[in-house]
Amino acid sequence: MAILLLKLRDVSLIFTRLICLFVFTVTNVEGYASWCDFSKTVFVPEESTATFLTTFTFRTFRHTMFVKTDRTFQTIFWSFHLREGHIFTDNLDWCDPSWKNRTNIISQLNTKGQIDIRIEISNISMKDNGTYYFSLGKVTCFILFVMQIRLEPRKTEATEENMPVYVYAHPHASVITRPFANATMTWLVNGLSVNKTASFIQQDGLIWIPHITRGLDGSNVTYRSVQDNGNVNEVNYTMNVTYGPSQSLSLEPGQTQYYLVSGDIMPDITCTADCKPPCSISWGKYGSGGTLRLGEVTSKDTGECTCTATRTGVKTVKRTINIHVAGFNNSVRKSLNQTIEDCSNSQAADNHGLEHYEALDTNTIQKEKVYEVPTEVGLETYENIRLSSISTPEVQVAHS
The missing domain is CATH 2.60.40.10 (Immunoglobulins)
Structure with missing residues (x-):
């Protein structure tokens, strides 16, 4: 009995290796396989999680297989056992352990007696692009487009102002074959169509900015897929522009x-x-x-x-x-300040002098002034100098 079990295990290992090594050439264009019973398109941003959903009619015993069909036929996992309509991880044989670490499988029976299957693959990269098929009696194909935006040249993470920039995106609209991969690809900048942005030149899967400016620093560039079933997926890139210093400071x-x-x-x-x-x-x-x-x-x-x-x-x-x-000293500074002050007050002083003549009659001009003469020279003080309009004015002198 033990020998029989060992032989069965050896046969199983040999069969597993044959499945894992089975290779064939895919002749179909990207996104379509003619031998699929059903085809579903999945768009997912790079470094995220891809989700594959499908439904099969429940049968008690069916083998299952999940395969990536690039130019080579790469089996991800397979199993010959289902328990009560469920796929259990411990029943699966993995051809590549790296897939096991990032693949999650959920299955359950629905009210219609069908098996709903959900396969999640995390940490998606560009090498995961391609067509996958899941077999459980019938074959459902999943066409996976990994969405990516990248800038050229890619010398640094930032782009110097006034340099030309090329923004590439995957997938190009030209590689999406309708009606099997039914989606429309659009470019947006800060939520607006690139067609409305004069500084951008758009081609299939490419935006060309002849001279990037600091005004685009921090702008959000979006590459969006809109599927006919209403599903929307997108990838985003934030512009990082270095600049300055500018003339003049x-x-x-x-x-x-x-x-x-x-x-x-x-x-x-x-x-x-x-x-x-x-x-x-x-x-x-x-x-x-x-x-x-x-x-x-x-x-x-x-x-x-x-x-x-x-x-x-x-x-x-x-x-x-x-x-x-x-290099003036303080005395010169005070003199300059006084000169400026005198000049600014000269007009007001002239106006003040006119006030003495406002009340004069036509025959007499009279002023009363007191001239103070130093006593040490023995001069008298003259007061009440009276001026008349006659040719020989009378002068009255008052002695103190």
Whole structure:
């Protein structure tokens, strides 16, 4: 008996190997196999989980097999046993253990006496594209399209501003054969059709951006499949654009010429640059950082100060301000300030002098002034100087 069991096991192993090694050439175009009883199209984004759903009429004893039919016939699992209409993982023979680690099978009898089967394959990659078939009396084919967006050139994760960019997508509409793979493929940018975006040129499975700009940084590019049965699947890509520094750098305050006097306080000047990733900013000998702080200036501060913005290994931009400091002392400063004040008040002073003539009659002009003469020279004080309109004016002198 033991010998018989060993022989049966050996036969089973040999049969398993034959199934796993069975190879044939697929002659059909992608997405269609003529020998399938039913065909279902499945679109799924890369690195997600593909779900295959099918229903079979229940029979007590049926063998089952799940196969990927690329250019070679690759059996994923098979079994000759069903228990009460269910497929159990412990009854399956796996040709490739890697599939076992990412494949989940759920089956149950429905109210119509049929077996509903759900096969989930996780961590889908581009190599999983192709046609699969599941056999349980009849054959159901699943046409799996793994959806992907990628950028060219792919030197880095980000694209430099003003460079041409090619956005590729899979699957191309041209490889989807109707009516077996019944879906329409569309491109969207931030939810709008690419046809409404002037900066994009669209072809089958391709978008060309002749000169990508910083305005597209963070934009969402979508490649969407809309199946006739209403199922919608899509893949998304977020644009990552590097840029800056640009000409010219921004200064706050915005002036570039400063005329000061020694002892004045120079206002702080902030230099900024629009960069991604952020630029390093320096004011040369005055230190790193975006703000120039000179404080109180002297004639030694006369000259140029240059703000430099650098994005490492890419670009450097500079902007210069000129500072002119006059080396005046405090007495000259006060004299200048007094002169400015006198000039500003001169017009008001002239107007005030006219007030003395408003009440004069036509015959007499009279002013009363007191002239104070230093007593040390012995001069008298003159008061009430009266001026008349006659040719020989009378002068009255009052002695104190």
